[in-house]
Amino acid sequence: MLRGTLRTRRLAAVGLFAVVVMVPAGGARAGLEDELGRSEVRVLSAPYPLSPGVTVTGAALPERLERLGYQRIHDRPERPGEFFWGLDRFWIYRRAHDYDGERVEARLLGLELSREDGTVLGVIDADQRPVAAGGEGVWLEPEVLAESLTERRARRRPIELAQLPEHVWRPVLAAEDSRFFEHSGLDARGIARALLANARAGKVVQGGSTITQQLIKSRDLTPKRSFGRKLSEAVRTLEVEAEYDKEEILQAYLNHVYFGHLDGVGIYGLGAAARAYFSKAAADLDLAQAAVLAAMIQGPNRLSLVRHPQAARERQVWVLGRMEELGWATAGEVAAARGKTLPPLALSPPAPRGDRQLIAWVAEVVRLEAPDRFEEGRGFLVETAFDAALQDAATEVVETHLADLRREHPRLKNLPLSAAVVTLDARTGEVLVHVAGDPADPDDAFDRVRQARRQPGSAIKPLVLLEAFGDCNDDPLYPARRIEDGPITLELESGPWQPTNFSPTFRGTVTLRDALVASLNTPFVRVARHCGFEPTALRIRRAGVPLPEPAPPAFVLGAVETTPLAMARSFAVFPNLGERVRAVPVRRIARPGGSLVAHGRSGRRRVVDAASAYLVLDLLRDAVARGTGQAAALEGFTAWGKTGTSDERRDAWFVGGIGELLTAVWVGVDDGTPLGLTGSDAAAPLWHDVMARVAPSRPATAIERPVRVTTAWVQDDTGLRVRPHRPGSHEDLFRRGAEPLHRRLLRADEPVPVLR
Structure with missing residues (x-):
């Protein structure tokens, strides 16, 4: 009865302003949080496809769902935001969301599982009917990677109001809007009460704005203050109150309210604040913790738990007093909460959703494709190709790997060791993972994936073979071709060049296959001389590595500079059977309402015939199975790739893939200080650990042998x-x-x- 009365009152108030609330085409009402997103910047991950061929654990499905705020239950879900893992079914009630300019409705999806190992065998709907894998909406909704392209923000951890204990959200109402469930969005009584309380206290202890007003203000990107804006805010407040339930408004507020900065990262939403300040989920906060977070809302930086704990504590005591005064907590509960000592805090450094370099890359793409919207600070939606879960997993792996290298090799302990990892879907060029430095350094903004130009060493040798197996002066070579591994001298304008192997010894006559597997140098110099240095360099340029013109002969041993992204892009030629792709970080840029601004630029171009590319791919499988890349071998998968080590062991590389999932790894020091480690030592193990997370998350793809092989x-x-x-x-x-x-x-x- 109360709900109906409130709704009638709100509708009447809106009528005074002659406001028309617009409903999306088709009559479907988008959620309030979706509507709020239409007036701001949102950078989204790619949706995760629900495809047969992966296992539940390999795809980390429960973890992916929990990241999205889904609740695990013990039976088939009955409402969006729930999932159930049974013996031979994995049910997901996928939430409604917007993607690719369309409204994707909530849907119950079932994954049919093998009882042996949990492999997904197929996808069914609520009526047990098969659903085409990769079909419309057969995915998990995207995650929000960032809500600003200029400010670092912590990962938002969405909460469901229905899943929060009352003692967690009531303090927010006590602090900010105690009559929230009684007013219609604008509260004259609340304003009068706040003025009186502030006069008595001699300082601001209460605000006059309702939670709905605060929500509207926080989402308005226009900084100018004017009477017109105030009137507009009032009208929009009444619109929201008329269209949405109180619970939905409160949930949206709790998911968007600002809780200050910690370690230079903005914290938005109660879920993120609970994790950042207390290392726990919002639902697990006790009354004392919930009250102090509610206390911070009035002045998140002035009342910071970290910088001004005494001020935060005083405000918390006031909030608890309001809880008792309003009858929302007993005297005993309030006394117990006041008696709790909060510091020292269990702080969890709020790693931003997506690293700085990744978001900077997205910003560059947006600035290029939508310069007017970017420069004017207007809202837009960016749908990226990144896999948020894999991005976090790879970031964790890189941080652990660099720490392990420092521990195992004392000489590296005080060096600014760094790494770059980039993972592509070779078929499309879409970038799934981008880790561009040491995650332990929050101030690192240099993008080593795209901007660090380093010598790839022997990692370039597979690209040399593209010409060798292709045209090669009308005398193409083949994997079993016998070639000499021995001293060689080339007379150059600068003087004689006498390349040697990494090991000072020579093996005599070897096959070209074994020369790559063992990463021998002198056979590859002979190959390039046989095919022509310039035709070989031209082929490598076409594959995506920008060699100088003319290229010095030492390019065949990787004595040229390039980036990890260029190496990854060029190696896509192998699983793509001769075609290169453009790296695609962004799929789509849209206006906040979803209408298209620009598509991501993709494209493929043939570099060499399919047979030649496949022959190199086969040699790269051997390099992992029995060669310098053995540290990259991953149980249960057929990996392919090549190590690289630059002169004086300054740079360590591994570039390769599993099927069409391709990852390039570089480890080194920015100033070129020698690592003293090879690609086999420092890069291949990191590649292994990254791909151990990446490969099981996608269905295995077989690369068919071309008919000309x-x-x-x-x-x-x-x-x-x-x-x-x-x-x-x-x-x-x-x-x-x-x-x-x-x-x-x-x-x-x-x-x-x-x-x-």
Whole structure:
């Protein structure tokens, strides 16, 4: 009865202003928090696809849902925001949300599971009917990565009012709007009461604005104060009160209210504040903790728990007194809460949602694609390609790995060690993960993924093979081709160049496959000389690594500078069977209401034929299985990739993938101080740990062998073709039409072909 009376009163008040509340097309009413988002900046992660082929634990589904604020229950969900993990079903009542300019309605989805290992076998709807994997809306809604492109903000931890104990949210009403459930949005009695209380106290202890007014003000991006703005705020306040339930308004307020800065990071929402100041979920706060957070709202920095604990404590005592005065807490409960000593706080440094470098990249894209909206500070929505859960996992892995390196290698202890990790979906170029420094340094703003130009060392060798297996002066090579590993001298304008191997020894004659697996240097110099240094450099440029013109011959050993992003993009040529992609951090930029401003720029371009790319990919699998990349091998997956170590062991690299998921890793020091570690030591283990989180989160993809790739048996010691299964022979891959000679076609006294 009370609810109906309040709603009627609010509608009548709105009528005085002749306000028309607009309802979205189709009659569906968006949630208040969705509506609030229409007037601000929001940077979203990509939705997580619910696809067969992953396991529940590998995809970290419960953790992903809990990040989104879903509640785990013990039976099939009956309302949005709940999930249930059964023996052979995983039910998710996915919430309604906006994405790609459309309203995606709430939907109950069931994942059919294998009882053996929890593998997702299929997706069904509420009526047990199959749902096409990858179909419309078969995903988890995006996370908010950032709500500002200029300010660092902590990850918002959305709360559901219905899941909060009353003693957690009541202190907020006691502090800010005790008549919230009685007024219609504007509270004349509250203003009069606040004026009287402030006069008696000789200072501001109460405000006159209602919670609804505060919510409207906090979401208004216009800083100018005027009578017109005040009137507009009043009208919008009444609109909100007429359209939305009180509980929905209060929940939106609790999820958006500002709680100050901690370690330079803005904290917005009760969930984020509970985690930042007390290292716990909002639902687990006791009365004393809830009251002190409510106390901070009036002046989050002036009443900071960290910088001004005494002022915060005094305000908390006042809030508790109001709780007792209003009958919302007993005298005993208030006395117990007042008697609790809050400091020392269990602070959890509020890592911002997305690192600074990632958000800076997004800001660059927005500035380029929507310069007017960006410069004028207007609201917009940015739908990125990033996977928020994987981003956090990779950040944690990088921080742990760098700490481990410092602990295991004392000489690194005092060095500003850093790292870069970037993960792409090779098919689309979409960037899933971007970690561009040491996560332990919150002030680090340098983007090593895009801006650090370092020597890749042997990580460039697979790109050299693109020309070797392709045109190569009309004499293409193949994996079993015999090549000399020995001293070599090239006469250059600057003088003779005598490259050596990482190890000072030579192996004599080896196959090209073994030369890559063991990362030998001199065979690759011979390959580039055979194919032509400039055609080889041109092919690498086309793949995405910007070599100088003309390129010095040492480029074949990685003695040129490039970025981790360029290396990742160029290695996409291998799983894409010869096509390069553009790196895509942003899928879509839209106005706050969802209408399109710009799409992310994607595109593919052929660099080499599919057969040549596949041959290199096969060698890269070998490099992980039995070569310098063994530290990257991941149980249950077929990994491929290549280590790299620059001169004097300054830079450590590993670039590779699992199927079409591709990750580039660099570890080093910005000023080039030698690490004393190789790519096998410092980069491959980091790649392994990152991909151990990334690979299980996506369905495994097999890269089909092109029709122009064939097999043949070759003699181990000559590389010539022989009959199948002949002793001392093995089967290898070849590009059709570029197979080696058959052994019987050579005279007995004719020398075996070796590239020298």
